[in-house]
Amino acid sequence: MIRLIPLLILFLLSLLTVFKAPAYYLWLAAIVMTEYPVIFIGLTTIITVSGVWVSSYRTAGTALGIVTLLLFLSPMVRACIIAGNLQQDIAEAFSSMQCGNSPTVFRANQQPFSLMKLLKGTPALAYKTYPYVSYPDTTLNLDFYQSRVLGKRPCVIVIHGGSWSSGDSQQLPELNSVLAEQGYHVAAINYRLAPKYQTPAPVEDIENCLKYLRHHADELYIDTNKFVLLGRSAGAQIALLAAYTLRDTSIKGVIDFYGPADMVWGYSIPSNPLIMDSRKVMENYIGGPYKQIPAKYVTCSPLEFVSRQSPPTLIIHGANDVLVAYEHSRRLNQKLQQNGIKHYWLKLPWATHGFDYHLNGPGGQLSTYAVEIFLNTITQ
The missing domain is CATH 3.40.50.1820 (Alpha/Beta hydrolase fold, catalytic domain)
Incomplete structure (x- = not known):
């Protein structure tokens, strides 16, 4: 349970990488979640890996940790995809x-x-x-x-x-x-x-x-x-x-x-x-x-x-x-x-x-x- 609660909190925050923030302070949090993802990837990884030494809720915590990691990784993955063609796309847009x-x-x-x-x-x-x-x-x-x-x-x-x-x-x-x-x-x-x-x-x-x-x-x-x-x-x-x-x-x-x-x-x-x-x-x-x-x-x-x-x-x-x-x-x-x-x-x-x-x-x-x-x- 000690591991599951922080992972649940991180999971809820990671949803801000996909969904719009419903309130003012969550909007501010969304900026942090999406533009400083490495911090939260590291934190989620540490807590998820700690499940090796925790017997209770091990499977649930690990599954939740993996999903959370994928969500925190998503801005970086999508940025890589956009970056692949960005130079050529802009060049073509202004070609004339x-x-x-x-x-x-x-x-x-x-x-x-x-x-x-x-x-x-x-x-x-x-x-x-x-x-x-x-x-x-x-x-x-x-x-x-x-x-x-x-x-x-x-x-x-x-x-x-x-x-x-x-x-x-x-x-x-x-x-x-x-x-x-x-x-x-x-x-x-x-x-x-x-x-x-x-x-x-x-x-x-x-x-x-x-x-x-x-x-x-x-x-x-x-x-x-x-x-x-x-x-x-x-x-x-x-x-x-x-x-x-x-x-x-x-x-x-x-x-x-x-x-x-x-x-x-x-x-x-x-x-x-x-x-x-x-x-x-x-x-x-x-x-x-x-x-x-x-x-x-x-x-x-x-x-x-x-x-x-x-x-x-x-x-x-x-x-x-x-x-x-x-x-x-x-x-x-x-x-x-x-x-x-x-x-x-x-x-x-x-x-x-x-x-x-x-x-x-x-x-x-x-x-x-x-x-x-x-x-x-x-x-x-």
Whole structure:
């Protein structure tokens, strides 16, 4: 019994690698279960093997341990399967942007997925903070990560998540350092937050950020013809909306990490209230319930503005996302297909919202690889 109880607890937690989390704290646990699987594989193995010296419930405990191990292994196995064709799939998705009769595969400086990296950390690079715009009631800053490759380089503008009402430029900074190492400047920005500020204020902030970076391009060594927007969650909605509405030809692409692309549909199908009151979150950002201001929900839905002039798009989303429905990305993918926009949708069947908290987890590795190849392709 001493062995069976911890194995039962681990088994229940391992179900989060397959099923959506039913409550807020289980959502947080799901990130840990799926992106740090080696820890739980090791723990389950130790407890299961200990059954050699335990007589009671030996068979039941061993069976439960094996099933639990398989579940904890599943994100890694699925990551390996996706990694096998990821490079070629992305290359084919953007083939018409490349030279020659056959697609040129733009390689990344890493493998799509490596078991050896699962427990490694990501070195943090230094950055400088600059105020990029001043309004009568607030000043906004950005954190600038200088490219480690000399010369005029493309710049990635990173827009944080946080339900449009929280978060800041230092959220999930590891990817910023990785991209700077690979030769990209990164400007991680703060923007005006709800409920005090509402849409389209954050898009205006991005526009002002672009103006600031262009004005200081010489001292920051920025190639002003090559900007890319990258957003997570609420920040992805802002990034997509800016990319599709600003009509700025210097925006060469946009990267959408699990963002809400259809605000009208999203309001009609709210999230699990045990995890987040998504309707209240949207009302704070947009200015009221849908029935009062339906037009405003339309005007802040990125997919409504997809056209044949939209920039290339990379979508990254986990199928077990419990905060932003996977359906948002399916709808955006369909709209991009209809308009002939070069894009790629990285689907992570086991992943939940915020999976890239651990950049070297299964989802973190695949998404970092996809981002790097996407950037290498669109900024050539």
